[in-house]
Amino acid sequence: MIKLDILAIGAHPDDVELGCAGTIAKEISNGKKVGIVDLTRGELGTRGDAKIRDSESKNAAEFLGAEFRKNLGFSDCFFTNDNEHQMKLVEIIRKYKPDVVICNAIQDRHIDHSKAAKLVGDACFLSGLKKISTTSDSVSQDPWRPINVYHYIQWNNNKPDFVVDISDFIQNKLDAVMCYKSQFYDPNENSKDTPISTKNFLDSIEYRARDLGRLTGVEYAEGFNASRTPIIDHISDLK
Numbered sequence: 001m002i003k004l005d006i007l008a009i010g011a012h013p014d015d016v017e018l019g020c021a022g023t024i025a026k027e028i029s030n031g032k033k034v035g036i037v038d039l040t041r042g043e044l045g046t047r048g049d050a051k052i053r054d055s056e057s058k059n060a061a062e063f064l065g066a067e068f069r070k071n072l073g074f075s076d077c078f079f080t081n082d083n084e085h086q087m088k089l090v091e092i093i094r095k096y097k098p099d100v101v102i103c104n105a106i107q108d109r110h111i112d113h114s115k116a117a118k119l120v121g122d123a124c125f126l127s128g129l130k131k132i133s134t135t136s137d138s139v140s141q142d143p144w145r146p147i148n149v150y151h152y153i154q155w156n157n158n159k160p161d162f163v164v165d166i167s168d169f170i171q172n173k174l175d176a177v178m179c180y181k182s183q184f185y186d187p188n189e190n191s192k193d194t195p196i197s198t199k200n201f202l203d204s205i206e207y208r209a210r211d212l213g214r215l216t217g218v219e220y221a222e223g224f225n226a227s228r229t230p231i232i233d234h235i236s237d238l239k
Contacts, residue, residue: 002067005032007098007146009089011116012042012076013057014180018205019152020102021064022166022173022222028065029169035096036061036069037089039116040076046194048182060179064172077112081119089123091134094141101146106225109155109195117151121227124149149227153208155195160223162230163212167219170209177205 006027010016016036024034038057041050061069072088079085103120104113126132128145135141185202212221
């Protein structure tokens with residue numbers, strides 16, 4: 001059984017790469033165990049189809065060096081924050097016991113992003129309740145609550161509570177994103193543009209990271225919101 005340091009969760013394949021691939025690559029390079037869970041197969045996306053996204057997400061996970069990638073097969077755009085969906089996530093959280101969960105933006109353009117943020121946050125809380133019973137492979141699971149739940153930034157320019165320096169991993173992030181060739185800008189593609197298939201959007205991935213770096217004194221950074229107020233041991237730990 002793999003005990004994870006970090007579990008990264010996205011409503012759709014490519015959410016994790018767009019939101020926190022640089023952070024994941026950095027943590028994996030430091031020996032951390034990271035798993036990825038996609039809630040849906042992105043089957044309602046305008047470009048490509050679910051099978052293509054399956055292949056792209058597998059390639060991206062292998063490129064980043066994730067321990068595993070799972071897709072829960074929730075209904076794209078129509079999953080809800082109810083008992084059934086919560087319990088499936090509780091089983092995953094208890095199985096892999098992540099110290100940190102990273103998930104979708106709290107508020108964002110796509111309706112699935114905020115829904116996923118609330119669903120994941122609720123599941124992390126429920127996972128720690130002793131009187132909720134779950135099993136994995138016919139074995140009873142122990143309660144487990146991650147120490148922290150963080151939310152990456154997506155379409156909206158949400159103000160981060162903290163940023164992670166990804167200066168040495170910006171190319172890892174960009175390469176992981178481009179594993180999703182069906183979704184993003186391709187000058188040879190004649191299909192109608194979507195909000196994320198324009199060159200402007202592709203360029204924005206790098207210039208947002210560069211701007212967050214500019215604001216914090218590094219070359220590139222990824223921003224996050226915290227579900228609770230972060231705490232540090234020493235004020236000198238802050239850069």
